[in-house]
Amino acid sequence: MATVELEELTKIYPGGVKAVDAMSLSIDDGEFVVFVGPSGCGKSTALRMVAGLEEISEGVLRIGGNEMTKVHPRQRDIAMVFQNYALYPHLTVRKNIAYPLKLAKVPKVEMQERVQRTAEVLQLSEYLDRKPGALSGGQRQRVAMGRAIVREPSVFLMDEPLSNLDAKLRVYMRSEISRIQRELGVTTIYVTHDQVEAMTMGDRVAVLKGGVLQQADKPSVLYSEPANLFVAGFIGSPAMNLFESSIQVEEQSIRVRVGQQSVDLPLEYLDQFPALRSYDGERLVCGIRPDDVYDAALNPGLVQRLQGDVALLEKLGSEIVAHLDVGVRRFESAGADETEDELGTGFIGRFRPQSEARAGDRMEVALDVSAMHFFDLATGEAIRS
Amino acid sequence: MTNIADRIENLGSALEPSARLRRLGIGRGAAWLILIAILVVSLFPFWWALRTGLSTNGNLFAGDQSLLPVGYTDNNFERVLGTASEAEILESLGRENTGSFDFLQSLKVSVIVATAITVGQVLFSAMAAYAFARLKFWGRDKLFFLFLSGLMIPPIFTLIPNLVLVKNLGWLNSYPGIIAPFFFMTPFAVFFLRQFFLGISREVEEAALLDGAGNFRTFFGIIVPMSAAPIATLSILTYITAWNEFLWPLVVARAPERQPLTVALGQFTAQQPGTSPDWSGLMAGTLLAALPIIVIFLIFGRKVVDSIGFSGIK
Ligand SMILES: Nc1ncnc2c1ncn2[C@@H]1O[C@H](COP(=O)(O)OP(=O)(O)O)[C@@H](O)[C@H]1O
Ligand SMILES: [Mg+2]
Numbered sequence: 282m283a284t285v286e287l288e289e290l291t292k293i294y295p296g297g298v299k300a301v302d303a304m305s306l307s308i309d310d311g312e313f314v315v316f317v318g319p320s321g322c323g324k325s326t327a328l329r330m331v332a333g334l335e336e337i338s339e340g341v342l343r344i345g346g347n348e349m350t351k352v353h354p355r356q357r358d359i360a361m362v363f364q365n366y367a368l369y370p371h372l373t374v375r376k377n378i379a380y381p382l383k384l385a386k387v388p389k390v391e392m393q394e395r396v397q398r399t400a401e402v403l404q405l406s407e408y409l410d411r412k413p414g415a416l417s418g419g420q421r422q423r424v425a426m427g428r429a430i431v432r433e434p435s436v437f438l439m440d441e442p443l444s445n446l447d448a449k450l451r452v453y454m455r456s457e458i459s460r461i462q463r464e465l466g467v468t469t470i471y472v473t474h475d476q477v478e479a480m481t482m483g484d485r486v487a488v489l490k491g492g493v494l495q496q497a498d499k500p501s502v503l504y505s506e507p508a509n510l511f512v513a514g515f516i517g518s519p520a521m522n523l524f525e526s527s528i529q530v531e532e533q534s535i536r537v538r539v540g541q542q543s544v545d546l547p548l549e550y551l552d553q554f555p556a557l558r559s560y561d562g563e564r565l566v567c568g569i570r571p572d573d574v575y576d577a578a579l580n581p582g583l584v585q586r587l588q589g590d591v592a593l594l595e596k597l598g599s600e601i602v603a604h605l606d607v608g609v610r611r612f613e614s615a616g617a618d619e620t621e622d623e624l625g626t627g628f629i630g631r632f633r634p635q636s637e638a639r640a641g642d643r644m645e646v647a648l649d650v651s652a653m654h655f656f657d658l659a660t661g662e663a664i665r666s
Numbered sequence: 667m668t669n670i671a672d673r674i675e676n677l678g679s680a681l682e683p684s685a686r687l688r689r690l691g692i693g694r695g696a697a698w699l700i701l702i703a704i705l706v707v708s709l710f711p712f713w714w715a716l717r718t719g720l721s722t723n724g725n726l727f728a729g730d731q732s733l734l735p736v737g738y739t740d741n742n743f744e745r746v747l748g749t750a751s752e753a754e755i756l757e758s759l760g761r762e763n764t765g766s767f768d769f770l771q772s773l774k775v776s777v778i779v780a781t782a783i784t785v786g787q788v789l790f791s792a793m794a795a796y797a798f799a800r801l802k803f804w805g806r807d808k809l810f811f812l813f814l815s816g817l818m819i820p821p822i823f824t825l826i827p828n829l830v831l832v833k834n835l836g837w838l839n840s841y842p843g844i845i846a847p848f849f850f851m852t853p854f855a856v857f858f859l860r861q862f863f864l865g866i867s868r869e870v871e872e873a874a875l876l877d878g879a880g881n882f883r884t885f886f887g888i889i890v891p892m893s894a895a896p897i898a899t900l901s902i903l904t905y906i907t908a909w910n911e912f913l914w915p916l917v918v919a920r921a922p923e924r925q926p927l928t929v930a931l932g933q934f935t936a937q938q939p940g941t942s943p944d945w946s947g948l949m950a951g952t953l954l955a956a957l958p959i960i961v962i963f964l965i966f967g968r969k970v971v972d973s974i975g976f977s978g979i980k
Contacts, residue, residue, distance in 0.1 A: 334876075361873070364869070367872065368870075385878055428873070
């Protein structure tokens with residue numbers, strides 16, 4: 282067990298691609314950290330630098346306080362689980378799991394004991410004498426886990442280990458991996474492009490984009506206090522409503538323009554975020570999560586309202602996802618991931634199932650304005666000071 | 667709706683059996699006919715060799731239309747194996763035995779030479795192929811293409827230089843001399859295995875690396891077992907090629923006790939001054955010489971075909 286410290290870690294591939302750019306992150310002993318970001322953002326590269334599978338171009342890596350920047354992978358005391366499991370197809374499950382112990386010259390009796398114990402933890406005992414070819418995807422995945430945990434390494438690295446499983450199994454294995462990690466208390470870095478996976482599994486989530494670390498924090502903080510437009514748009518599903526806007530500080534309130542309409546924010550907002558005052562009369566980007574957009578008919582208590590045309594309703598039973606046209610276009614932050622549920626109307630609300638909204642109708646929505654986010658138009662940074 | 671779908675399905679299955687049968691009947695029949703024709707064409711030479719080998723040499727020309735042995739005798743085989751008596755030789759050959767060779771000794775030479783070449787060539791080719799596929803070193807790809815261009819050099823070009831080299835090493839008439847030029851690798855084998863190694867998931871090797879295996883261990887413990895199928899195939903092809911090699915042993919192995927079967931058989935026919943060739947004896951010898959290869963093929967050929975379906979996990 283160990284801490285992992287990335288200090289200005291940089292990877293420049295031959296050919297000049299800067300896959301990871303000065304990434305700094307301190308990971309506590311026993312912590313479960315998830316690297317998340319769109320495909321090609323450098324998650325795998327960052328992980329592989331920690332593993333030693335990829336040379337570190339610049340920066341320093343420390344594991345357990347010892348510098349590991351140039352240490353051979355074998356000597357880093359890490360174990361890795363790969364996306365495609367990377368099992369040895371000619372060896373039985375037992376031998377697959379025992380392989381690292383065999384190479385470490387662990388005595389035979391102890392080796393058998395440890396393999397047995399690992400197999401029990403992963404519920405693999407009945408499959409020990411099968412070859413990987415005769416296992417299902419989920420079982421192979423567990424063998425790969427077994428091969429990693431049997432070594433009792435000080436750090437686990439996992440690169441999209443669940444991406445080849447079907448949705449149901451994936452949800453199950455998520456909780457399994459979390460459980461095992463908690464039981465063993467091993468420092469873990471987990472890579473995924475799936476923000477739901479990241480948010481549900483990580484003690485802390487590091488969001489990457491274009492090789493640059495955007496924000497690393499607890500899932501709840503990423504959700505409620507995204508550091509910039511990218512994180513705001515990437516975390517959460519459906520994505521946060523983001524649109525270009527301007528604010529006007531008035532005597533009683535702050536007026537926020539929403540297309541042709543406007544909503545009022547209490548002045549106390551300025552006490553919380555004094556920096557916002559300097560945007561008085563300026564253009565900026567405003568964001569509000571679909572969770573904070575209500576059907577006004579069901580929430581008479583909320584007085585800040587917008588009129589909008591209902592373009593589409595997704596009735597999911599437990600809730601209704603409404604795509605609305607309130608007269609704003611979704612703000613496309615440079616390089617942000619295109620969210621799949623984009624209709625171009627750019628404004629989504631999540632209503633309770635009792636809502637009587639109908640597609641094609643004009644309706645009134647209520648906003649919980651205390652949960653509004655503001656971002657600088659030029660830099661995309663959240664205005665949070 | 668389900669009703670209609672069901673009915674359509676039933677309709678389909680009602681039509682199917684007879685239609686399928688008819689199609690299969692014609693297709694299968696044609697396939698069998700073609701297969702049988704190919705089989706006859708490819709097996710006929712073997713039968714002709716066997717039939718000639720079982721004939722008496724003197725009667726051969728009298729019954730050259732016959733598909734069956736002419737004047738049946740198994741003396742020819744005994745003659746080749748060196749177990750025939752003088753009288754038997756006279757009877758089957760019609761004269762005294764002039765050309766003879768030590769079949770068992772040549773068989774031994776063939777086995778030793780082909781085995782050594784196969785082991786060496788497959789081992790070294792595999793190692794080279796792995797290096798070309800995976801290890802990182804300066805100029806690797808250029809070196810590989812240079813090496814590949816060796817495929818284009820006709821073997822006859824290297825015959826004389828090799829001969830001079832082997833002679834200077836004092837290896838004429840010796841196993842090392844016969845084996846050496848084929849022992850290390852051939853561009854083809856390296857190319858063939860490299861292609862396969864390139865297809866092996868890199869993750870598996872990285873897993874081995876993180877599990878604590880070095881290059882050698884990864885190669886022998888993971889890569890080679892995962893490549894059992896292509897390595898077996900290559901081994902068989904190499905063995906057969908080595909077994910059939912004629913020109914090189916002919917020039918380096920003049921001494922009868924170092925001649926593999928291919929060369930010794932050639933001597934067998936060449937040693938008949940002024941008489942008609944000993945066709946029966948030659949055919950008997952040829953069949954016996956081909957026998958080990960046929961056996962190897964019967965044993966391992968099946969495995970090779972099976973192993974092509976060998977499923978690695980990607
Ligand atoms: N071996 C390599 N050589 C050159 N460029 C690479 C290599 N591996 C990855 N890259 C590039 O580096 C960037 C980050 O890749 P990667 O770390 O695999 O992203 P992710 O895992 O987040 O999808 C991508 O632009 C990719 O094309
Ligand atoms: Mg990746």
